[in-house]
Amino acid sequence: MTDTHAHLDFVDFDPDRDDLFQSMRSQGIGNVILPGVEPAQWPRMLTIAQQFGWRYALGIHPWYLPTSDVEALEQLEQLLQQYHADKALVAVGECGLDKLRAKRMAEQGDAKHWQRQRRLFEQQLGLAEKFSLPLIVHAVQCHGEMLPLLQRAQHRQGGVIHGFSGSFEVALQYWQLGFRLGIGGLLLNPAAKKLRAAAAKLPVAALLVETDSPDMTPINAPFSRNTPLTLLAVVAELAHLRNLSVVQLSEQLEANCVQLFER
Numbered sequence: 153m154t155d156t157h158a159h160l161d162f163v164d165f166d167p168d169r170d171d172l173f174q175s176m177r178s179q180g181i182g183n184v185i186l187p188g189v190e191p192a193q194w195p196r197m198l199t200i201a202q203q204f205g206w207r208y209a210l211g212i213h214p215w216y217l218p219t220s221d222v223e224a225l226e227q228l229e230q231l232l233q234q235y236h237a238d239k240a241l242v243a244v245g246e247c248g249l250d251k252l253r254a255k256r257m258a259e260q261g262d263a264k265h266w267q268r269q270r271r272l273f274e275q276q277l278g279l280a281e282k283f284s285l286p287l288i289v290h291a292v293q294c295h296g297e298m299l300p301l302l303q304r305a306q307h308r309q310g311g312v313i314h315g316f317s318g319s320f321e322v323a324l325q326y327w328q329l330g331f332r333l334g335i336g337g338l339l340l341n342p343a344a345k346k347l348r349a350a351a352a353k354l355p356v357a358a359l360l361v362e363t364d365s366p367d368m369t370p371i372n373a374p375f376s377r378n379t380p381l382t383l384l385a386v387v388a389e390l391a392h393l394r395n396l397s398v399v400q401l402s403e404q405l406e407a408n409c410v411q412l413f414e415r
């Protein structure tokens with residue numbers, strides 16, 4: 153199985169990356185997609201992806217706005233050009249919009265955060281189009297803005313709305329635009345009723361699974377750092393909600409991942 157979204161290049165995993173990968177493999181999680189977050193982190197991510205044979209995406213995350221947007225976008229375009237022949241490069245991302253973050257930044261005096269997020273996202277949509285790559289999208293409290301943007305872009309390669317937490321109706325609109333929904337540890341929270349209903353009802357073909365490690369640690373977990381090992385619980389819960397065997401579901405989820413990310 154593939155954890156379609158895990159930041160295993162972060163320093164959080166420096167002490168035990170090898171051991172963790174060994175545990176993951178022994179439990180059937182042999183593949184990972186590392187999403188890009190910012191120019192300063194890209195070289196490190198590329199090195200680790202190469203070292204472990206993991207796949208990766210290149211992008212600018214809305215939490216990690218660069219010092220210079222123009223320079224960062226230029227750098228991103230150069231890297232996409234440079235790595236385009238590498239089949240391990242699977243997407244542009246993670247990129248997107250986060251209204252919660254923009255609100256916090258505005259409270260701290262940065263009134264331009266939202267505007268910059270929007271511009272950076274639109275530019276990255278353009279790069280995904282230019283390089284014919286799917287998008288890994290971070291979308292928090294912004295479906296009202298994100299859906300029309302994607303509607304207008306009509307991006308042929310589609311992508312994934314990662315860490316999805318919305319309703320069935322919203323999910324269906326993304327799916328109709330060619331975007332899958334990345335389901336993570338939030339599914340394990342009984343209070344996440346909207347998401348659990350959506351995950352139970354959407355076509356299985358619309359779903360991917362992910363952990364967003366080291367973030368998104370499931371509720372009541374005995375550890376604070378999330379790891380791709382959480383994927384097993386997510387898949388088991390999803391299988392339960394959908395009345396499928398774990399084996400059947402895992403095969404379908406892996407096929408979805410291949411369909412979206414294999415070039």
Ligand SMILES: [Zn+2]
Nearest residue numbers: 157187246364
């Ligand atoms: Zn992420």
